[in-house]
Amino acid sequence: MTLLLNNDDVEAVLTMPDCIAVMEDTYRELAKGAALSRTRSDSFCRTARSDALYSLKSMDGVAPKLGVGAVRINSDIITWPVEGGTERRVKVPAAPDARWVGLVLLFSTQNGEPLAIFPDGVAQRMRVGAANGLGVKYLARKNARVAGLLGSGWQAGAQAMAVCAARKIDVIRCFSPNRSNREAFAREWSGKLDVEVIAVDSPEAAFAGADVAMCATNSIDNVFFRRWLKPGLHVSAVKRPELEVAAMKACDMLVIHNNVGSPTHLFTKGVSIPEKAENKGWMLAEEIGFDTLPTLPQLIAGEVAGRTNDNQITCFLNNLGLGLQFAAVGSIVYRKAKERGLGREFPTDWFTQSVHP
Amino acid sequence: MTLLLNNDDVEAVLTMPDCIAVMEDTYRELAKGAALSRTRSDSFCRTARSDALYSLKSMDGVAPKLGVGAVRINSDIITWPVEGGTERRVKVPAAPDARWVGLVLLFSTQNGEPLAIFPDGVAQRMRVGAANGLGVKYLARKNARVAGLLGSGWQAGAQAMAVCAARKIDVIRCFSPNRSNREAFAREWSGKLDVEVIAVDSPEAAFAGADVAMCATNSIDNVFFRRWLKPGLHVSAVKRPELEVAAMKACDMLVIHNNVGSPTHLFTKGVSIPEKAENKGWMLAEEIGFDTLPTLPQLIAGEVAGRTNDNQITCFLNNLGLGLQFAAVGSIVYRKAKERGLGREFPTDWFTQSVHP
Numbered sequence: 001m002t003l004l005l006n007n008d009d010v011e012a013v014l015t016m017p018d019c020i021a022v023m024e025d026t027y028r029e030l031a032k033g034a035a036l037s038r039t040r041s042d043s044f045c046r047t048a049r050s051d052a053l054y055s056l057k058s059m060d061g062v063a064p065k066l067g068v069g070a071v072r073i074n075s076d077i078i079t080w081p082v083e084g085g086t087e088r089r090v091k092v093p094a095a096p097d098a099r100w101v102g103l104v105l106l107f108s109t110q111n112g113e114p115l116a117i118f119p120d121g122v123a124q125r126m127r128v129g130a131a132n133g134l135g136v137k138y139l140a141r142k143n144a145r146v147a148g149l150l151g152s153g154w155q156a157g158a159q160a161m162a163v164c165a166a167r168k169i170d171v172i173r174c175f176s177p178n179r180s181n182r183e184a185f186a187r188e189w190s191g192k193l194d195v196e197v198i199a200v201d202s203p204e205a206a207f208a209g210a211d212v213a214m215c216a217t218n219s220i221d222n223v224f225f226r227r228w229l230k231p232g233l234h235v236s237a238v239k240r241p242e243l244e245v246a247a248m249k250a251c252d253m254l255v256i257h258n259n260v261g262s263p264t265h266l267f268t269k270g271v272s273i274p275e276k277a278e279n280k281g282w283m284l285a286e287e288i289g290f291d292t293l294p295t296l297p298q299l300i301a302g303e304v305a306g307r308t309n310d311n312q313i314t315c316f317l318n319n320l321g322l323g324l325q326f327a328a329v330g331s332i333v334y335r336k337a338k339e340r341g342l343g344r345e346f347p348t349d350w351f352t353q354s355v356h357p
Numbered sequence: 358m359t360l361l362l363n364n365d366d367v368e369a370v371l372t373m374p375d376c377i378a379v380m381e382d383t384y385r386e387l388a389k390g391a392a393l394s395r396t397r398s399d400s401f402c403r404t405a406r407s408d409a410l411y412s413l414k415s416m417d418g419v420a421p422k423l424g425v426g427a428v429r430i431n432s433d434i435i436t437w438p439v440e441g442g443t444e445r446r447v448k449v450p451a452a453p454d455a456r457w458v459g460l461v462l463l464f465s466t467q468n469g470e471p472l473a474i475f476p477d478g479v480a481q482r483m484r485v486g487a488a489n490g491l492g493v494k495y496l497a498r499k500n501a502r503v504a505g506l507l508g509s510g511w512q513a514g515a516q517a518m519a520v521c522a523a524r525k526i527d528v529i530r531c532f533s534p535n536r537s538n539r540e541a542f543a544r545e546w547s548g549k550l551d552v553e554v555i556a557v558d559s560p561e562a563a564f565a566g567a568d569v570a571m572c573a574t575n576s577i578d579n580v581f582f583r584r585w586l587k588p589g590l591h592v593s594a595v596k597r598p599e600l601e602v603a604a605m606k607a608c609d610m611l612v613i614h615n616n617v618g619s620p621t622h623l624f625t626k627g628v629s630i631p632e633k634a635e636n637k638g639w640m641l642a643e644e645i646g647f648d649t650l651p652t653l654p655q656l657i658a659g660e661v662a663g664r665t666n667d668n669q670i671t672c673f674l675n676n677l678g679l680g681l682q683f684a685a686v687g688s689i690v691y692r693k694a695k696e697r698g699l700g701r702e703f704p705t706d707w708f709t710q711s712v713h714p
Contacts, residue, residue: 004707007710036623038398038415043418045466054467060398061400062413064402064625075469077469096706102710105462112451113432119708121713154712154713268392351476352452353458355479356448
């Protein structure tokens with residue numbers, strides 16, 4: 001049977017500690033050359049809306065130890081509205097019933113069969129959270145107790161889960177520009193996590209006394225600055241532009257997620273994406289020299305040392321997602337969903353064929 | 358609704374003339390830069406069988422004029438058995454019920470929604486046939502009447518359809534090493550096509566008097582040689598190694614399918630694929646200098662001239678498949694299947710999500 005799951009199913013079975021554990025082991029495999037990840041590709045063309053582009057994005061990964069391969073696909077209508085003088089990248093829920101389109105297909109490396117199909121939404125934020133959680137685990141001070149968090153959206157929740165899974169956190173101070181959003185976030189996550197989550201009214205208040213500074217925003221401009229660094233801090237970002245370059249350069253240790261290579265960007269003729277919104281990350285890559293930086297898999301595999309004393313300032317930048325993350329997370333989702341009888345079961349024959357392709 | 362189709366559905370709606378027509382127009386779009394194709398990637402690792410590897414293959418394409426994007430995925434267990442002193446690449450039907458795994462996912466470029474999911478088997482041979490059929494249309498003599506064909510398998514049938522769609526063919530002479538296979542092929546296709554298909558007992562007999570020489574084999578060794586060239590002939594191959602390099606070099610005009618770039622091959626540590634079986638094509642590419650050769654999209658767009666007289670020897674080599682072909686073919690499959698009410702309809706919501714991914 002091939003399992004079709006929805007985000008509720010994924011959320012029901014995927015805990016942050018499990019996610020961190022499976023990804024930790026899979027990064028070790030990647031460092032050994034025992035797992036594979038095919039870099040993302042994005043294809044852009046015009047669409048019905050004159051202010052939007054269509055984007056078809058795909059990435060693959062194979063985790064032999066887990067017995068799975070995964071392909072993650074996003075089929076998006078994207079706009080770049082200007083808000084408060086800044087361009088933001090916004091995916092439009094243009095599919096029927098105002099929904100988004102992102103799918104993970106999971107296959108067996110033992111017999112090739114399609115094991116499961118599920119939306120990428122929950123898995124996507126959990127794998128981002130888990131990667132940054134591993135950054136905290138390997139780089140933050142062991143006695144870290146206080147986290148500051150910028151952002152109160154979809155990614156911020158996963159970051160809150162992740163930091164609490166990696167360290168014994170007592171308090172998370174959260175800032176985001178919209179007061180009601182950050183207060184709602186504080187209420188929700190105080191309930192869900194066994195920590196005090198407090199909404200504060202400035203980034204400075206979020207980071208005051210923090211051992212870990214986490215950025216989980218949708219911003220394409222810098223949100224974390226050098227002036228906020230202090231001895232012993234661990235800084236964590238989910239997107240390249242979040243961190244001021246000067247801040248990254250001033251850290252004692254900067255670790256990136258991976259250096260498997262830049263995504264492939266294809267455009268139909270005459271089509272381009274807003275320079276500032278999309279290219280800042282890549283320009284940053286050149287300025288910082290990503291090729292020479294240690295990566296999370298290297299750190300986990302012990303190929304590079306982590307923090308060596310409590311005064312160092314460390315930084316983890318989740319520079320680019322990997323298809324492999326969806327294989328790792330997918331293996332947990334599939335196994336647990338099967339155990340619990342979740343999802344819709346289809347005959348595997350519906351997704352296989354009797355002809356040699 | 359999202360349509361789930363099987364190969365019977367695809368076969369029922371996909372005619373070779375339609376396939377050729379939609380691909381011809383889509384290649385024109387590609388030449389203009391108005392369509393996109395992301396080159397294939399293959400990831401290889403070990404699997405349960407010690408004599409086999411697992412391969413996860415993917416390719417994408419976007420055809421804005423047709424309003425669709427497609428991702429094609431293959432999840433295969435592959436062996437390289439030696440038969441008659443020669444290695445062959447054989448995909449093992451290892452999925453439940455002894456089946457293969459190849460899927461096409463079709464998306465709308467207008468709203469991103471998943472339109473259809475179907476196995477790649479029939480679509481795959483139709484798009485190979487149609488590409489070579491376009492080679493015949495643009496390169497063979499207008500008065501071509503006789504076709505020679507090497508091969509009697511899955512691809513050979515599509516090549517027979519294609520040459521008949523492109524020229525008014527009277528007779529196809531078919532050779533393959535196994536007598537009963539070639540005789541069965543002749544019976545089947547004499548019935549299906551309005552031409553005489555004759556099984557012959559040597560390649561020479563197949564090509565005697567032929568205006569078009571078509572190779573549609575599973576061979577990883579040369580099957581067509583320079584000594585069989587003669588004025589006015591059009592040579593057609595579905596795989597790189599089929600043609601002796603000397604034969605290609607001796608043609609007046611050699612057109613390849615595309616030069617979007619070599620596939621990405623990823624291997625886990627210690628894993629490799631048989632040099633001869635897999636690398637011959639790429640070595641060939643270097644020897645022939647694929648980068649400088651005219652391509653089918655250029656030929657169709659009129660950027661390069663086709664045959665200019667009846668004595669020229671022309672050659673079309675289908676060097677590498679494109680994800681874009683599955684978008685083009687998929688658009689026909691989807692539209693016609695909808696019209697005829699074929700396939701299983703699922704709520705689109707099952708494949709979309711309410712969270713911003």
